[in-house]
Amino acid sequence: MASSCLQHTRISNSPSPTLSRSISNSSPFRNLNLRFRRPTRPIPPRILRIRAIDAAQPGDYEALIKDEFERTTKLKIAIVGFGRFGQFLAKTFIKQNHSVLAYNRTSRIDYSHIASKLGVLFFDDPHDLCEQHPDVVIICTAITATESVLKALPVQRLKRSTLFVDVLSVKEFPRKLFLQVLPVEFDLLCTHPMFGPDSAKDGWKGLNFMYERVRIGEEESRASRCDRFLRIFEQEGCDMVEMSCAEHDRHAAESQFMTHTVGRILEKLKLESTPINTKGYESLLSLVDNTSSDSFELYNGLFMYNKNSMEQLERLFMAFESLKKQLFGHLHDVLRKQLFENAEGSESSQEKIILPKLIQNGSVVESSQEVQ
C-alpha cells in the first residue's frame, strides 16, 4: 500500500507535555538536555505536508473515476492460438489498452519472445492462462484443431461468466461446438473478421466484421462486456454486420472460399509481373499475394468445415468445363469447315490436310500435326 501523500497535519509549536513527561531517568535521552521554550510569537500552523505525489487518496475522485472508466471500458482478453491471426489481433487489442494474454501449444516457434515484444503476457500452460480469469477468451486456432483445443481447455478454472468468442473463418461449426462443449454459464459470441494480416495491413477501416450473439446472459454487465468487445472493431472503423452463422457460411462459400480457390490455382501457375501488365492482370497478382501467405490448414478448413464449399467447388469445375466446351466447340466448327473445304479441293489434287496448332486435353501442341 502506498504511503499517504498529502496529509492534513496540524503541527503544534508548543512543547508537548507528553514528551517532557516521557523522558524519564531510565530513558536513553536523559542526557540530551531537551528543553522546550514557549515561542515568543505565534507561528502559523503548517497544515499540509507532501510525502508523495503519486498515490491515490481516499477522496481522490480523479483516480476513482479513472478506475471506474478502466473497469467499464478495458478488457482482459485471452487469445488461444497465437499464430499469424492471433498475433495480428493482439496488436490492435494492445493499441486500445486492453490487457492481452495468450496461449499456444508448444511448437518450434518461440511465442513467448514474440508476445513480450507485443506487450502480451504469454502462457504455455492453459491452466495458468485460465487462472488469470480473463473477461474474454478468443479461440483463434486452425479450424481443423479447434475441437481438440477447446475440449482440452481447463474451463473449470475460468470465471463462471466468461465470454467465449471465436474468429474462425467458418461459423456453423464453432457455433455448434461452443453450444455442445462449453458450460451454460458462459456467454458465446461467434465472429468472423472478414480480413487478415495481408488484406488489412493498412488498417481495418471499412472492412466487414461479421458476428452473431449466440448466447449472452441478460444481466446488464454481460451485455455491456459483449458490447465492449465489439466496440474494439467498431472503433477501428469496421463495418459491423450482424447475421446468423448459417447465413455467413452460405455467403462465405461463394465469396471467400472461391477467392482462396482461384488465388491458389493462380499461385500454381507462378504468374509473374510483365512490362505490359493490364489493371486486370495486376488484380490477379494481388489476389495471389492476398491468399498465398495464409496457411494451407486455413484453406483446408474453409473446405472441410463449410458444408456449402463442395457445391461451390463443383460449380467452379462446371463453369470451367462449360467455358472450355464453348471455346473448343467454336474451334471445332472452324476446323470442320476447313476440313470439308479442303477435302473437296483434295479430291482432285490428293493434297494432305494440315491442321493448325491443336489444343489436346487442355495443353497446346507446339508443332503442327499432319492428318492423313
Ligand code: NAP
Ligand atoms: P491457421 O493455420 O488457421 O491457425 C494457426 C494457429 O492454430 C496457430 O496458433 C497454430 O499453432 C494452431 N494450431 C494448428 N494446428 C494445431 C493443433 N493441432 N493443435 C493446437 N493448435 C494448432 O492460421 P491463422 O491465420 O493464424 O488463423 C487462425 C484462425 O483465425 C483460423 O481459425 C482462421 O480461420 C481464422 N481467421 C484467419 C484469418 C486470416 O486472414 N489469417 C482471418 C480471419 C479469421 P502452431 O503455431 O503451434 O502451429
